[in-house]
Amino acid sequence: MYAGQFTSRFRHRDRLRHDEGAPPVADIEQAKATFAKFDADGDGRVTPDEFKSAMAAMGDHLVTGPMAEAVIKAKDSDGDGLMSFDEFWTSVQG
Numbered sequence: 001m002y003a004g005q006f007t008s009r010f011r012h013r014d015r016l017r018h019d020e021g022a023p024p025v026a027d028i029e030q031a032k033a034t035f036a037k038f039d040a041d042g043d044g045r046v047t048p049d050e051f052k053s054a055m056a057a058m059g060d061h062l063v064t065g066p067m068a069e070a071v072i073k074a075k076d077s078d079g080d081g082l083m084s085f086d087e088f089w090t091s092v093q094g
């Protein structure tokens with residue numbers, strides 16, 4: 001009985017160690033929280049202006065308007081000039 005408990009505990013630790021070594025899995029809840037930081041007006045789309053402001057708020061004042069546009073454009077798979085959560089989620093899943 002004690003031996004069995006030890007074995008299962010050992011296996012559990014082994015699995016945890018394996019998980020720690022695995023590459024980080026994109027977490028949709030975390031992605032939503034990050035997306036919400038960019039989406040200042042909460043309409044579900046991030047504009048280049050919102051992206052630029054969010055980067056400045058996070059301390060990165062080097063992001064210019066054209067840079068923000070380029071970043072949004074790179075993720076903008078439906079071409080509406082805005083980054084939807086789906087587009088953001090696709091980009092973070094890499």
Ligand SMILES: [Ca+2]
Pocket residue numbers: 039040041042043044045046047050
């Ligand atoms: Ca927005």
Ligand SMILES: [Ca+2]
Pocket residue numbers: 076077078079080081082083084087
């Ligand atoms: Ca889009």
